[in-house]
Amino acid sequence: GENVEQHPSTLSVQEGDSAVIKCTYSDSASNYFPWYKQELGKRPQLIIDIRSNVGEKKDQRIAVTLNKTAKHFSLHITETQPEDSAVYFCAASKRNNRLAFGKGNQVVVIP
């Protein structure tokens, strides 16, 4: 099955700086890659996703890039704010198949 790994496990950034989280996946047939944000004690919320026919997608301060050859995709957060502090999960899926989740990255934005 699909194996998804996230690095680093914890990332601390100064407010206003950029944060980048990288995920690698094992199954070259995977074609859908979402990112979820989970605040403490809350539900994971979908913040952005990308499909394999696209290399990059942006939504305001967040962006996701995909490198199919290297089988990795990254979440970029620019101009970080304290409310960006959370755990971020990446996942990968083949069409009509289950999502395989990474173990999550704790992002801490230091005011």
Added chain:
Amino acid sequence: DGGITQSPKYLFRKEGQNVTLSCEQNLNHDAMYWYRQDPGQGLRLIYYSQIVNDFQKGDIAEGYSVSREKKESFPLTVTSAQKNPTAFYLCASGQAGQETQYFGPGTRLLVL
């Protein structure tokens, strides 16, 4: 994802007891999922259902059971066979044929 509800928010289980977690959605989604989340861990799939009256085991189904008698409901029973049930349980749903999943608020299960 405001259309997915889980109850109760907190649940306490005694030794040898079966407990049932509720998950309801009004999004008209065909697919529903149950995940278990432990501290510092990712989300692990317990069971999922793509259509009414059908469901499949996920990666950690032992000690759990589900039913899918109605499209909007996918209850999860944690049986006494699950020896380490303390976790945060998340239900999710999505459209048939679409990979995107939306999560409910979760139920935190604790053992007395």
